[in-house]
Amino acid sequence: MGVFQSYRLRLLRRRWLIRAIHKRRELRPIVDRTHQIRSSDLLCFSTLRNEHVRLPFFLDYYREKGINHFLIVDNDSDDGGAEYLAEQPDVSLWHTRKSYKRARFGVDWLNWLQFRYGHNHWCLVVDPDEFLIYPFCDTRPIRALTDWLDASSIKSFSAMLLDMYPKGRLDEQPYQPGQNPLEIASWFDSGNYTVEKNKKFGNLWIQGGPRARVFFPDRPEKAPALNKIPLVKWNRRYAYVSSTHMLLPRGLNQVYDEWGGEKASGLLLHTKFLDTFSVKAQEELQRGQHYAASVEYKAYAQTMRDDPELWCKWSEKYINWRQLEILGLMSKGNWA
């Protein structure tokens, strides 16, 4: 990469940061418990809207894995989720009514919060329907992972989005608050992912899974990106560029080995496809606040009307991280 290109990326990064700092005015603190954050704490950042039903399990899952503090932007929920979050002892909450789309799908807001509170912390950026799986996650907390990453001088950790879905119609089993969504959405596609390299940012671009298979069989190039880098030892000079798909400086995107080896990586189990999905898809379609003119949601609405089943004969049922590792969806790398 030439000097010119690297300078351009530097300007781009500056621009996203300035934009994020500017966008801080859109956030109004509801409960600010950030004084509780200690220097070694693991932080979780999230933007959400009307996800009340998912919150109890989401918080418990990550508390159990060792997250110390949650910093959450509520994009004008009206389902009581904000009130619920405000009561939690380890949550700091901001509210905004502004456009999700114009905050680049929430990235600007979180870039600001990470700039302000995430410096020198390991920061996890996830949605309430994403559950981080990493090697040995059944026996070791996230801190074991981040300590190991620190010792290995690794600053970012990859976790591809793995879409989970139920067997049968999506609306067959209603989801209850506090319930593990993986009890319902316990199936996934194990081996239909395509990987390409994005030369400009140096990240991988991964597509596939049930969304590509069911919603975009004729237009695979439109299928959503699944590559994510949600766990980063943050520095206030860093910025997410597009969701958590890629970052700047581009060295942070180098989460893969190019010389035949495997780096350690995890997965984000994506439990979007529950009974709540069709309502959500309808609502999001009306709001038009999603990526690429909500093309994804249009495709969903179309397909879901006809035959809302993602499961197929070759779907794989989730057991544990070792299964995902053997299938080659994630890797232990040299962590043992």
Place this chain on the structure above:
Amino acid sequence: MSVGIVMLVHTDFDRAKQIARHWTAAGCPVVIHVDASVSRKAYTSFYRALVTDPLIRFCKRHKCEWGTWGLVAASQSASELMLDTFLDVRHVYLSSGACVPLRPVKELIEYLEARPRTDFIESATTADVPWTVGGLDEERFTLRFPFSWRKQRFLFDKYVELQRRVGFKRKIPNGLVPHMGSQWWCLTRQTLSAILSDPERDTYDAYFSKVWIPDESYFQTLARQYSSNIESRSLTLSKFDFQGKPHIFYDDHLQLLMRSDCFVARKIWPHANKLYDTFLGKGSVTTKMAEPNPAKIDRIFAKAVERRTRGRAGLYMQSRFPNDGWENGVTCGRYSVFQGFSDLFEDFEPWLAKATGTQVHGHLFSTEKVEYSGGQSAFNGALSDSAAMRDYNPIAFLTNLIWNTRGERQCFQFGPHDEQWISWFMAKDPNAQISVISGAWAVPLFKSNRNFADLRREAAELQRVESQFLNTLRSPYAKARIRIWTMAEFIEAPMEPLQTVIDEMGQSGLRRLSEAPKMADLTGFGQFLQNLKNQGMHPYLMGDFPVESSDPNQKKPPRKPYLVQ
């Protein structure tokens, strides 16, 4: 009281306290060295907590940076204090705050008492071991290293480069033979005091203080001068990964550590509560006088390093995306590609499946849709049959298919009708077995009932595509197992090539072919080809077919069934 513990501590003081008390509780004196870069506050509280213990001493503090002399200076100061203060110590054991005794201390004492004159120190000459990471082995001892590797990497590298270019070489004093090994040793009083009170010590110290990573070579080299009985292994279980940093043990390693029978292990993750509780608790570990046996742990860590450096062949995913040529195998298993067979034989696919017990697909790269075996609409790994999805990334499609069906050989048909993008990839892949009957595409044309003008156009196109494919297969870069027969050649004796191809697949439990696939009736094929020629389109890929007699009334003897021997 026969073993004294020297402990180097720089972090995690609570765990260090716990370990120090564990040693003294068993009657072992402990001398602690705290890194000079530790803050005064942290040091004071640590010091206060332990100084009341009559068996614990604190020695002079040195600044310890990885790879520098400080670590040796720390070990020297602490050892001197140990030997001077605790006169009945016979062995001195060098350890750190992250070293945890896995067996009761009593067993270690007994073990050492039974070997009163043995020095346990891993010590090998640099020429004979491949341990070093980063390329500096012999040069560790012949160059100078005044710059920090961690903080002044640029200067470090440049200075090494400069010395290499100038041809600078340090002289090793007094004919010492440099040895290297694990920095965690256990030496006898005799050897250790001889090293520390050597009249030449100043010379040695001056020399080693500019050596790269002297803590892995100072004692290891000098022990060779004095010891009468070196056992070249470390009593501390300490494994290093490919970057030279120690592996860390967690709670889930408990069984593994217990079964290793090692005396001491490092590093233990400071939050691995179960490990600390188990190994520092009293009497929870069963007693047996076994020799340390870390083989199983070695295997696990060796595997981890291999996973990191070589990875799984044929896997492309979020954290493994090799550059061209670095895949260690572009696909993960063998597969077979057949071109022309299903044109020439009417029942080739079911026949092949029966004869070999493999998974036999139709034309996977057909322009219409992916023809999985049995006409399935999806396949292993939830691969879709959409041609658009396959063509979006044909290489990923094929590598995924082969990866998803690990352990089961895949066979599929290929032909000039199909999408051809994948042909280079297959030709270069040593896992591919490609068998071609060239010109067999003409058989379906011959059988079809279409206008001759259309047939002629299509034949020309198919011939062009197939001939390009054959050129690819004949390229010097092609690495697949490739066999090409002209159709004329093949039908002379079809069983022999079939047998060769199937034998090479190496499916276990195969007998010789007893049943042949049914060949299409080729009566009149020669004339068909001649007609094409007469129209100016010369089909040459199928080889020479004689034009049969044009007299339709002449009786031809029925073709003999070919026999299988």
